[in-house]
Amino acid sequence: MAPARLGLAPPETGRAAGSPRPSRRPDRATILADFGPLGALVLLCILFAFLSPQFATWGNVRNVLDSASVLAVIAVGLTFVLLLGAIDLSIEGVMATAALSVALLVANSRNDLDFGFMGVLAAVAIGAGFGLASGLLSTGLKIPSFMTTLGMSAIGIGIATVLFGGVQPALRSPELAEWASGQWFGLTRLTYVAVAVVLIGLLVQRYTRLGRYARAIGGAEELALLSGIPVRRYKTLAFTFAGATYGLAGVMVTTQLGSGIVQAGVGQNFAAITAAVVGGTLLSGGRGGVLHSIVGVLIVTVLVNGLVLIGVSPYVQGAVQGVIVVAAVVITAWPLRKRLRVVK
Amino acid sequence: MNPDIDTTVDTAQPQGAPPVLAVRDLRKRFAETTALDGVTFEVRPHEVVGLIGENGAGKSTLLKMLVGLAQPDSGTIELRGERIKMRGIAQAGAAGIGMVFQEQSLIPNLTVAENILLGAEGPAVVGGLYRWRELRRRAQVQLDKIGSEISVDAVTESLSFADRQLVEVAKVLATEERTNAEPVVLLDEPTSVLDRDETEVLFAQIERLRTRASVVFVSHRLDEVLRVSDRVYVLRNGRTVAECVPGDVDEATLRKLMIGRDLAGSHYDEERQLPAREAVRLAVRGLTVKGVCDSIDFDLHEGEVVGIAGVQGSGREELCRSLFGALSSRSESVTMHGRPLKVRSPRAAIASDIGYVPAERRREGMVGSMSVAENITLPHISEVCAGPLLQRRKERALADEWIERLRIRTPSASAPLGSLSGGNQQKAVLARWLVSDSLRLLILDHPTRGLDVGAKTEVYQLIRDLTADGVSVLLMADSLEELIAMSHRVLVMKDGRVTEIIDAPAGAKPTPLRVLEGMV
Numbered sequence: 061m062a063p064a065r066l067g068l069a070p071p072e073t074g075r076a077a078g079s080p081r082p083s084r085r086p087d088r089a090t091i092l093a094d095f096g097p098l099g100a101l102v103l104l105c106i107l108f109a110f111l112s113p114q115f116a117t118w119g120n121v122r123n124v125l126d127s128a129s130v131l132a133v134i135a136v137g138l139t140f141v142l143l144l145g146a147i148d149l150s151i152e153g154v155m156a157t158a159a160l161s162v163a164l165l166v167a168n169s170r171n172d173l174d175f176g177f178m179g180v181l182a183a184v185a186i187g188a189g190f191g192l193a194s195g196l197l198s199t200g201l202k203i204p205s206f207m208t209t210l211g212m213s214a215i216g217i218g219i220a221t222v223l224f225g226g227v228q229p230a231l232r233s234p235e236l237a238e239w240a241s242g243q244w245f246g247l248t249r250l251t252y253v254a255v256a257v258v259l260i261g262l263l264v265q266r267y268t269r270l271g272r273y274a275r276a277i278g279g280a281e282e283l284a285l286l287s288g289i290p291v292r293r294y295k296t297l298a299f300t301f302a303g304a305t306y307g308l309a310g311v312m313v314t315t316q317l318g319s320g321i322v323q324a325g326v327g328q329n330f331a332a333i334t335a336a337v338v339g340g341t342l343l344s345g346g347r348g349g350v351l352h353s354i355v356g357v358l359i360v361t362v363l364v365n366g367l368v369l370i371g372v373s374p375y376v377q378g379a380v381q382g383v384i385v386v387a388a389v390v391i392t393a394w395p396l397r398k399r400l401r402v403v404k
Numbered sequence: 405m406n407p408d409i410d411t412t413v414d415t416a417q418p419q420g421a422p423p424v425l426a427v428r429d430l431r432k433r434f435a436e437t438t439a440l441d442g443v444t445f446e447v448r449p450h451e452v453v454g455l456i457g458e459n460g461a462g463k464s465t466l467l468k469m470l471v472g473l474a475q476p477d478s479g480t481i482e483l484r485g486e487r488i489k490m491r492g493i494a495q496a497g498a499a500g501i502g503m504v505f506q507e508q509s510l511i512p513n514l515t516v517a518e519n520i521l522l523g524a525e526g527p528a529v530v531g532g533l534y535r536w537r538e539l540r541r542r543a544q545v546q547l548d549k550i551g552s553e554i555s556v557d558a559v560t561e562s563l564s565f566a567d568r569q570l571v572e573v574a575k576v577l578a579t580e581e582r583t584n585a586e587p588v589v590l591l592d593e594p595t596s597v598l599d600r601d602e603t604e605v606l607f608a609q610i611e612r613l614r615t616r617a618s619v620v621f622v623s624h625r626l627d628e629v630l631r632v633s634d635r636v637y638v639l640r641n642g643r644t645v646a647e648c649v650p651g652d653v654d655e656a657t658l659r660k661l662m663i664g665r666d667l668a669g670s671h672y673d674e675e676r677q678l679p680a681r682e683a684v685r686l687a688v689r690g691l692t693v694k695g696v697c698d699s700i701d702f703d704l705h706e707g708e709v710v711g712i713a714g715v716q717g718s719g720r721e722e723l724c725r726s727l728f729g730a731l732s733s734r735s736e737s738v739t740m741h742g743r744p745l746k747v748r749s750p751r752a753a754i755a756s757d758i759g760y761v762p763a764e765r766r767r768e769g770m771v772g773s774m775s776v777a778e779n780i781t782l783p784h785i786s787e788v789c790a791g792p793l794l795q796r797r798k799e800r801a802l803a804d805e806w807i808e809r810l811r812i813r814t815p816s817a818s819a820p821l822g823s824l825s826g827g828n829q830q831k832a833v834l835a836r837w838l839v840s841d842s843l844r845l846l847i848l849d850h851p852t853r854g855l856d857v858g859a860k861t862e863v864y865q866l867i868r869d870l871t872a873d874g875v876s877v878l879l880m881a882d883s884l885e886e887l888i889a890m891s892h893r894v895l896v897m898k899d900g901r902v903t904e905i906i907d908a909p910a911g912a913k914p915t916p917l918r919v920l921e922g923m924v
Contacts, residue, residue: 269789272794280768284782288750290751346773
């Protein structure tokens with residue numbers, strides 16, 4: 061019966077009284093959130109190119125891309141959690157456990173195991189397991205995600221410390237070492253891994269229910285519920301996907317270092333949240349996306365790289381990064397400030 | 405109808421003492437609707453003034469202006485002869501106007517004393533430090549004024565609703581010392597959640613208040629307004645339409661004044677109301693939502709619109725939400741086409757071909773940052789999916805089709821829904837449910853709220869078209885007129901029960917007055 065439904069007669073009074081056609085231009089807030097970070101990235105590059113002759117060389121571009129790869133993988137996963145309006149503070153713990161797991165499962169100096177690529181998959185799966193646990197705890201027991209994920213991080217560090225057992229497992233796997241050192245067209249293989257993860261992230265965001273629902277839940281959770289979306293399931297799924305990316309990031313760091321250490325993820329949580337927010341993925345949820353976060357990752361990486369090149373002390377760099385985050389949050393949230401009436 | 409009754413507005417008459425509060429010709433327009441269109445009234449010393457009007461008549465906007473939560477476009481507010489402009493409750497309080505809110509405004513985890521003096525601690529705070537003894541003493545003074553025995557040290561959330569209301573009154577009275585003048589106390593629907601005994605206590609309290617303050621009493625319970633007020637103002641469509649003295653008027657007259665002459669015109673498309681079909685679609689028996697709805701029975705036929713009339717707090721919103729599974733309920737039986745209908749979640753409701761358009765469009769009805777197309781397909785995403793992947797082209801085609809059918813004015817299907825006008829947003833929200841071919845029951849909670857006349861007409865036509873196709877509709881509407889005009893039958897609710905079901909066939913519609921009788 062459907063196609064025949066609503067062969068609407070033109071409303072007699074409605075047309076004339078109708079409101080004017082909405083303008084084609086998106087509002088200022090959207091423009092600022094979408095293209096502001098890209099502009100900032102370009103400006104930053106121009107600035108550093110002026111200040112340091114080494115900045116705009118092929119060697120340095122390669123450097124930047126290489127050092128951005130781990131953070132990019134983390135940021136892809138984190139983006140989905142942030143889109144939901146949740147937060148993930150488990151990154152360092154998950155990376156630690158994944159790093160130790162992969163180091164002990166592939167050919168290494170501590171035991172006789174050698175699962176090769178399966179060891180890598182296992183580490184990623186362990187990461188996903190952590191995400192699943194965070195997601196189930198948050199949705200099932202209705203505990204705020206910052207608490208559950210903070211707890212998960214501590215658990216992850218704890219497990220990693222036990223696995224570490226005082227003797228650092230060094231990688232003895234030439235294939236895995238190739239990941240970090242081997243190059244294709246002048247870029248390390250890890251960079252290609254990162255590009256692949258970003259593409260997968262984009263696919264998930266644009267073409268799957270997870271991406272769509274994450275934005276809907278972050279935008280208006282009540283509506284998501286009233287639309288029959290299984291909100292808990294998709295929240296848990298987002299955390300699980302994020303956990304898997306942290307697991308992969310743990311593996312990547314381990315190949316770079318050549319051994320598994322508990323500190324594999326130190327500093328990455330703050331850096332990833334910084335990158336996402338600087339790129340325009342709002343902590344309040346619903347806005348932004350993978351590409352935004354990647355632009356943020358590049359901004360953060362270029363910033364660190366540039367500051368080193370122009371000779372700023374590494375002691376000062378952390379503070380500079382903090383200032384940038386606060387500034388970025390103020391700028392992206394500025395057009396929305398009237399809507400953020402109560403902030404806790 | 406009594407046409408001459410509209411002309412009784414003559415508030416300018418000086419009579420006895422000069423007014424404490426004088427409001428002249430307040431006007432306010434929001435984006436698409438006129439909320440206030442010339443409100444004039446005054447409150448004299450030690451007087452209790454009643455303020456009545458239908459939902460949407462402008463009562464709440466007016467109250468907001470009186471405490472500085474909204475600013476008038478034009479018109480003046482004078483307090484004790486001086487024109488005042490207020491930005492926020494704090495300023496209103498400092499001037500001596502305080503409101504007792506319908507949804508209470510006390511902070512639940514603080515003590516009574518802290519709440520009474522919150523933000524106005526005065527000498528109870530010295531050098532940034534609370535002086536608890538002074539704080540308690542000053543709070544006790546306020547509670548003594550109303551003769552209450554509530555302890556100043558009680559944690560506010562441990563008190564009953566009625567007691568908390570008294571604490572709010574005490575809080576307003578605390579302005580007395582600061583302004584050295586008698587305050588104006590605004591009571592917004594103060595009896596709506598009180599039982600009979602508590603209401604009597606409140607009325608006694610109002611009598612007591614009168615000796616040291618002026619009171620504005622807003623309620624939709626006409627008997628109460630007539631009982632406690634010295635004078636009553638009637639608001640309609642954002643305008644003061646009458647000033648009455650309780651001795652001269654009865655409830656029926658007030659009701660007539662609230663509704664005004666029947667303006668029902670052709671824009672409801674009444675001639676297109678087809679008789680409902682024989683077959684019963686939804687049969688509800690003994691539906692109870694704890695504390696709100698009590699054993700509700702009704703049938704809904706195929707192609708029928710049943711309108712639910714009731715004031716706020718009558719339980720009609722909760723009834724609708726429970727039928728959509730968004731609120732848990734018990735019932736003897738709920739059947740659809742004779743088969744038991746189990747709706748434990750919105751997801752289950754949607755699977756049973758039920759759709760729901762909530763009244764709070766911006767919060768519950770749409771994601772403003774998502775595109776028109778994404779909003780439309782949200783509950784039915786599997787229709788535009790191939791396996792795990794969304795087919796964006798198919799989604800877009802579907803959205804384009806509905807944009808054309810419903811004449812949604814948008815630059816494109818990918819424009820953010822939040823950038824459209826209210827009427828077009830609402831059409832997209834409706835399209836979300838119409839997309840499903842198998843839709844059988846649509847629950848509409850104030851579908852025309854905030855829309856302009858043209859957009860309203862389009863929504864009415866859409867409802868007519870849907871029912872012609874056999875879809876059943878449960879409707880709650882902004883005005884009684886609209887509700888009656890659009891419905892085949894009107895279910896009248898009061899205090900969580902169905903008081904009567906009135907037939908409203910095309911050409912023989914009941915008067916709003918007739919419906920209002922069961923509501924208040």
